[in-house]
Structure formats: structure tokens, C-alpha cells
Amino acid sequence: MNKIKFVQYGCGKMSEYTMRYAKENGMEIVGAIDKNPDIIGKDIGSIIGCEDTGIKVSSVENAKEVLSETKPDICIITTMSLISDVYESLMQCAELGINAITTCEEAFYPMNSNPSITKSLDEMAKKHNCTITGSGYQDAYWGNLISTIAGTTHKITKIKGSSSYNVEDYGIALAQAHGAGLTLEEFDKEIASIDRMSDEERQELINSGKYQPSYMWNVNGWLCDKLGLTVTRQTQKCVPQTHTEDIESSTLNMTVPKGNATGMSAVVTTETKEGIIIESECIGKVYSKDDYDSNKWTVYGEPDTTLVIDRPATVELTCATVVNRIPDVIKAPSGFVPTSKMGELKYINK
Numbered sequence: 001m002n003k004i005k006f007v008q009y010g011c012g013k014m015s016e017y018t019m020r021y022a023k024e025n026g027m028e029i030v031g032a033i034d035k036n037p038d039i040i041g042k043d044i045g046s047i048i049g050c051e052d053t054g055i056k057v058s059s060v061e062n063a064k065e066v067l068s069e070t071k072p073d074i075c076i077i078t079t080m081s082l083i084s085d086v087y088e089s090l091m092q093c094a095e096l097g098i099n100a101i102t103t104c105e106e107a108f109y110p111m112n113s114n115p116s117i118t119k120s121l122d123e124m125a126k127k128h129n130c131t132i133t134g135s136g137y138q139d140a141y142w143g144n145l146i147s148t149i150a151g152t153t154h155k156i157t158k159i160k161g162s163s164s165y166n167v168e169d170y171g172i173a174l175a176q177a178h179g180a181g182l183t184l185e186e187f188d189k190e191i192a193s194i195d196r197m198s199d200e201e202r203q204e205l206i207n208s209g210k211y212q213p214s215y216m217w218n219v220n221g222w223l224c225d226k227l228g229l230t231v232t233r234q235t236q237k238c239v240p241q242t243h244t245e246d247i248e249s250s251t252l253n254m255t256v257p258k259g260n261a262t263g264m265s266a267v268v269t270t271e272t273k274e275g276i277i278i279e280s281e282c283i284g285k286v287y288s289k290d291d292y293d294s295n296k297w298t299v300y301g302e303p304d305t306t307l308v309i310d311r312p313a314t315v316e317l318t319c320a321t322v323v324n325r326i327p328d329v330i331k332a333p334s335g336f337v338p339t340s341k342m343g344e345l346k347y348i349n350k
Contacts, residue, residue, distance in 0.1 A: 004326060007031040007072045007098075009089050010079035011039050011047055011057050012171050014103055017319035018076050020048045025323060025348045029053070030070040035060040064092050074326055077102035078319075080173050082212060083110045083117055083134075090121055090132055097128035101322055101329050105215045107134025108143075109338050112221035112234070113206060113213040122336035131332045135325045137165075137318040139339050141295050142219045142280070145307060147226045148344070154302045156276050159223070161216075161297035164283035167263050168251045169315050175251050177212075178263040178284040179240060187240045187261045195237050214238060214266030216280040221270075223278055226340040230273035239265045241285040249286045262286040324348050 004027040008019050011034040019029055032044050032055055040059050043052040058066045067075065075093050080086050083106040090107075093100035110118045125132045142163060150156060167175040179187045194212065197205070205211040214236055224231050240261040247256045256262050263285025270278040285291075295309040328342040 003028040004074065004330070005030045005070070005072045006326070007033065007067060007070055007075045008044070009033045009063065009075050009077040011036070011044070012078065013169065014078035014171075014315065014319055015076075016047055016049070017316055018078055018322055019044060020050075021320055021323040022076070022326070023048075027323075027326070029055055030072055031055065031066045032057045033060055033063045033066055034058075063089065064096070067092060067096050067098055072098060073330060074099040074101060076100075076322060076326075077104065078322075079104070081105045081177050081215075083107050083114050084209065085173070087117055087121070091124060094121055094124035094128060094130060094132060097130045099131045099329050100133075101325060102134050103136045103318060103322060104134055105136070105138065106213060106218055107132075108136070108138050108215075109218040109222035109225065109340070110134070110336075111338070112231070113211055113217055114209050115207065116209045118336050126335045129334045131329050131334055132336045133325070133329055133332070133339055133342075135322050135339050137312075137314050137321060138215065138219050138222075139321050139325065140345055141309065141312065141317070142216075142297075143222055143226065143340070144344055146223060146297050146299070149297070149299045149305050149307060150227055153299050153305065156299055156301040158277045158279065158300040159297070160279045160300065161295075162281040162283070163293075163295040164285075164291070165293050165314050166287040166291070167284045168249060168286055170251075172251050174284070175249070175263070175286070179238075179261045180249065180263045180286050181252050181254055181256050182240075182261045184240055184242075184259070184261060187264070191264065192238050192240070195235075199233065199235075214264075214268060215282045215284075216266060216268040219282075220268050220278045220280055222338060222340050224270065224272060225338065227276075229276055229278075231270055232273050233271040234268065236266060236268045239267075241265060241283065243286075243288055245288070247286050247288060252286075256286055321345060
């Protein structure tokens, strides 16, 4: 059996794990792409922490050339959090008939937040017989684990979840998307104000491709798709997180003053035709010394079941999930296919 060949698109913090995990699972890296001038030209061995591999990081300006010449089976994209920001890289893959999987959180289920972009990617991927999808931590810990618990329940009335993570672990784009470093006035204007619009105004913004969802917006959509639920209404509320002392942020390269936003909590509430309510919260912020990652979900009904995972290695789990999903993506039908259509996650046994 031939090795799966892959290109790494985005060579920041997450790629340290995705490249190493893929290589250690017998996949062959044939190219790497980034926009950071400090990384361009470096051998990926210096990023992974191993000997030189002969694969050097190319500029994003040459991305199409790299993809065309290397002809990978899949491209792993670990760059931004909004699908509009990864659209160009995903479309390049679709136009070239290259499968792509991204850690972009909105790409987990972008049908309910940016249908126009999703449709264009779906059409191009189908035209060139390849598959585009989004995966990561949410695929298991906000998705498949929850749907599995639901599958053990006789009757469900509500699903409630809360998950926290340190924005320092994921790079500056994610930290800024959570409002980290903003004053409370700036947070209200730039992030929270969108929650005060009417359902009609929000839908208009979604249709225009300008809506900026929290991660749980797409997670709730994924869960409804997986569980066969029909969404009747979905709302979102973003609340700034603060700390009583100044906090250093190496990712933002600043000290966040006490009282300013260290990040945010976003609560998404989904009502369904079947009467089941899904209420999910994600808390992303610059951590203090007392904070740690946690993940708690409860499926209410007959019976109630609660899942609690404290101190998960969220970065490593995100990257391992992406790599373990690669065979599913390659086997999937062409188009933009969410992982809700790909079955449960499987461990790659070499």
C-alpha cells in the first residue's frame, strides 16, 4: 500500500504535532507552506524537533505551485479560525482536486454560519473529485462523545455542555477572535454587539457571509446534523472574561491589564423541532496560574448522563484527531463533507 502523501499548510504551533503525528503514522510529508518570513526556508525538522528532512517551508505566495508539483493525497491546514480566512487555501485544494482537512473551527459545520462559501467549496470539490472538511478537538469532545452518550439515552430533553481552553496555545488569530486584550468597551463594540441583533438581521448577515460565529455555533449545528434534529432557532451570547490582576500574554505580546478582557465565554442555545434544547458554552481566555482546560457535558432525559474531562491535552488531542481523520476524508464522497457524515473516529493502527 502506498504511503499517504500530505502537505502541511500553516507551520505554527499546531503543525509541530500534525506533522510529527502524521509522519509517525507512516504518512509522507511532501511540502510545507507558511506566510511567516521567520519560518519560510526552514527545514520542517527544526519545527518538529528532529533531524533535517529535506522539506523546506515555502511561502504562501507559492502555495498553488507547491500543491501542483507535489500532488499530495491530502493537505492539512492549520491556520485561522473563520472559514472566510481559510477559503483561499481550501479553494486552491478544491481546484486542484486535493483533499483537505482543516483545524478551522468554523469549518467543523459551516453550513449554518457561512452557507455561500460552503456551497462554493462544495461545488468545486465535487467538480474535481476531492473532499474538504473540518476537524479537531470538537470532533470528539464536543461531537462524537456527546452523540454516543445520546445513543445510550431513552429520551432526551436537553444537552448542555461547557468547555474551556487557553487561547495562548493556539496562536494570535484565535486569541484576537476571543477579544483577548480588548477593553470592555471595545469588546462590547467589536464582539458582543452582534448578539443583540434580531433573528432576521442575523440570518441576513449569515447569508451575506459576514457572520462571525463562536465555536459552539457550528458545534450545535454538527450535533443536530449527527442526531437528526431540525433546528428552529439558534442564538448566541458572548460575555467577556476578566481577571483581578494583570496577565502576561506571550501570544499577544502584551500585558492584559486587570479588568480588561482576557477572552470570552460564548453560549449558544439551539431550539429544535423535536423539542430537544442544546445549550453549549466555550470559554477561551488567557489563563492565570489557577486555570486549566476542562470539558463537561450532560445529556438530560431518561436517564441523565454527565461526562467530565479535566485537564485534557487540548492541542495534542486536536492534532491527533485531525491526523486520525485523514483516512476517512480520503474515503469520503467528494464535496464539502462534515465529519458528522464520516462515522466515529478510529485509532490509526499501523
